[in-house]
Amino acid sequence: MSEPTIYKIDYHDGDVLRWSLTDDGAVYTIDDAYTPTLYVSGHANGSLAEVRSVLGDHPDVAHVSVVEERVSFRHDPESVLQVDVVDLDAVTGIARTVRQWGDPGTYRCYNVDLSREFRYCLETDVKPVPQRNLTCLQLSVVETDLASGTITACTIDDEHVSGSGRAVLETIADRLARTDPDVLMLNTSDLIPALYRQAERLDMEFELGRLPGWQQLAGKSTYESYGQVGHSPARYNVTGRVIIDRSNTFLWNQTNLAGCLDLVERSWKPLQELSWSSIGSILTALQIREARDRDVLVPWRSWRHEQFKTMRQLHDADRGGVTFSPTVGVHETVHELDFSSLYPNIIVTRNVSPEKIRCGCHSDRTDVPTLDYSICDERGYLPDVLEPLIEDRDAIKTELRDTDDENRQRILTGKSSAIKWILVSCFGYQGFSNAKFGRIECHEAINAFAREILLETKSILEEHGWQVVHGIVDSVWVTPRDEQEQTPLDALTEHISKEIEIRLEHETSYDWIAFVPLRDSDAGALTKYFGKKAGQDEYTYRGIECRQRSTPAYIARAQKALIAELDTCQEPEAVCEELRSWLDRLRRGAVDPSDLVITKRVSNARDEYTQSTRSVAALDRATERGLTRAPGQDVSFVVVDDDKRSRDRVALALEDPTTYDTAFYRELLVRAAASVLSPLGWRTSQIKHFLSDHTDTSLRSFL
Incomplete structure (x- = not known):
């Protein structure tokens, strides 16, 4: 009989607990032989023998040995120290001690900052995929109750519970005992310490986990990413159950359980860690698994020098993807064409990989357009990581088109979305300074290939009778030229796909599409447009107010109604009359x-x-x-x-x-209307002028 599949790993009172699901619950076994491992390499006359001697006597070190490993994808195997430490908490301390010896860079450490459960799975060859469907219990508490320190009401799944602090704890405990959930879905993980502290004040026995106790795994923190400030809440753990914090789970919110479990199987990050992980850290886990399959160690703090570049290369490399300035206005009979997973496919088809870009064995070649970087013929590790994802997503999308089973559609949609986010991040990861295996030259090469591809695509489309009215990196919008016969798009996309070696897909046809100008200019905004899909009662909205997270729901609904009115009447005056009805509701105080x-x-x-x-x-x-x-x-x-x-x-x-402040929201609504009407030449001033000249109350506002 095969060993049960592990779905969660707990570090509890010095033991490693391996949780497996049973038909009616879960059981655990204790791994008392596990020792976390890090590696040390010597550089610049660093003596591994000396380090081995010192670490051999260190109280936090269980064993030291010399092994052959690769310290990067570009290196052949070499002698390094394998350092087995007594417990998880000792890993970083030993690594910091080693780094202090000798001059900077004398010794380098590897496999140091791996997350807790992922480290165990990686080092013990455990795939943490549950072997049955997971059961889930949802718990939520309003923020003011958490802030007060006394929880007298909560929602358990769809049931609202209220009463004394003791009664609420007893009800939660009863539901946990009756359902024994594998997953606890919380609206905030701060609920865990709050419940335990309340139980302590009331001198009650209370447990959220399958064994007593709870742990804080990480404190809250603030970070900056791509110019935006983000917040990472504190993370907590209870034994035997997966904690999902709905306020801190991008992946779960963007996909579903099926999508998350698909990435668990691919990355070997257990579900709890995967739920709070960023897309970049999941991609890193995929790359780490590929690295270990090739006996490559994971650098602690990556350091990769850039090779020499000429002034021209520096200039050309410091560019992003190509964008064509959109032709402002409303265009009829427009088709959107998209390259399927352009950046990942560039990596795969052009073999763009950190250890293969600007290789020493082909230094005389100029494989990357405009940058003249060489790329080795030998297959790189990054294409091997991404190609299965691309192929699997293509297969999922094909099955989605062919199935009518709603449950199967839900599963496939979740998997497709999860893979999409990994593919989206693979390009940016190469330029990320803290990426374990990234390389800025890869980032630059991908952009260079993408620029060439879009320019070549534009040229082919125009040669065959199509006018490009807009283009952004991997997408183009085309409309027929009046004076020229057009090659059918099906034949043309097939031709371009063969030329480029990346599939160009006919994404959407529009009866009309409107490209919005910049607010303070007549130039087109690159990412603001809306349109009516051909043959459907459905609209596309991109970049305008109704797609912005800060926009109030009323303003978003109003803007969509204005677009529908534009579709019906195609006259700015009719849109302004529709706008008046929404303004009248505001003025009368009729908006919630x-x-x-x-x-x-x-x-x-x-x-x-x-x-x-x-x-x-x-x-x-x-x-x-x-x-x-x-x-x-x-x-x-x-x-x-x-x-x-x-x-x-x-x-x-x-x-x-x-x-509410009527005047303030009136300005927001007029601004949203300006986004709809500016492609027709009507700006905020014209809209206000029209409204001031026509003061009748609209009957629509009472509907």
Whole structure:
């Protein structure tokens, strides 16, 4: 009989607990022989014998030996130290000790900063995929109860429970005992310490896990990524159950359980770690698995020098993808063509891999357009990581088109979405300074190939009778030229796909599409457009207010209604009449304030703000109620009196405001209307002028 599949690993009181699912619950075994491992290589006359001697006597080291491993994809196997330590907490301490010996760079450490459960799976060859369907229990508590420290109400799945603090804990404990869930889905992981502290105050026995106790795995932190401030909440663990924090799980929110489990199987990151991981860290796990299959160690703090570049190479390399300035206006009979997974396919078809770019064996070649970098003929590791993902997603999309089974569609959609996010991140990862295996030359080469591909595609399309009205990196929008006969797009996309060696797909046909100008210019905004899909009662919205996360629900609905009116009447005046009905509802106070909530991401601590903004007013109100908002977290509010500069300027969404500032929201609505009408030449001033000349109340506003 085969060993049960492990689905979760706990480090508990010095033991490693391996949890496996049974038909009616879960059981664990203890691995008392496991020792985490790191590696040390010597450089610049660093003596491995000396390090081995010192580490052999270290109390946190269980065993030291010399093994043959590759310290990077570009290196052949060499002698390194394999250092087995007594427990997980000793890994980083030993690595820091080693790095302090000798001059900087004398000794380098590997396999140091792997996440807890992933490390165990990687080192013990465990694939943490559950062998049956997971059971789940959802728990949520409102923020004000958490802030007060006393939880007297919660929602368990779809049931609302309230009462004394003791009664609430007893109800949660009873549901856990009856259902014995494998997954706890929490609206915030801060619920874990709050429940345990409440039980302690009440002198109650209470457990969320399958064994007693809870752990804090990481504290909350603030980070910056691509110019945006983000917040990572504290992470907690209970034994035997997977914790999913809905406030800290990008992947679960973007896919579903089927998509997450598909990536668990590919990456070997157990479900709990995968749920809070960034896309980049999951891609890193995939690459680490490929690296270990090739006996390549994982650098602790990667250091990769850039090879010499000429001034011309520096200039040409410092460019992104090609974009064509859109032709502002409304265009009829437009087709959107997209390259399937362009950047991942460039990596695979052009063999763009960190250890193969600018290789020494082909230094005389100029494989990368404009940059003249060489690429080795030998297959790189990165194409081997990405090609199965590309092929599997293509197969999933094909099956999705052919199946009518709703449950199967849900599973396939989740898997496709999960793979899509990994493929989306693979390009940016190559230019990320902390990437374990990234290389800036790969990033530059991918961009260079993409630029050439889009320019060549534009040339072919125009030669065959099509006008390109817009293009962004991997997508082009075309319309027939009046004076020229067109080659059918099906035949043309097939021809271009063969020429480029990457499939060009006919993504969407539009009856019409409108490209929006910049707010302060007549030039087209690259990512703002909307249109009516051909033969469907469906619209596409990109970049405009109804797609922006900060836009209130009422404004978003209004903008979509204005676009529908434009489709029906095709006249700016008719759109303005529709706008009037939405403005009238605002003026009469007929809009529910909950539909006017604005959500903003906090970028600084409160004391770092120098201007009295609406977000600052919301932060002040949150502080007044005992609620904290760290940089990177969201604050949601309704503007109730924009003339004020105090905290009374807004009301928090959780305060259930009953009023709103009509003039403020009128401006938001007119601005949204300007996005709809600006492709026709009507800006904010024309819209306001029309409204001022026509003051009749619209009957539509009472509907």
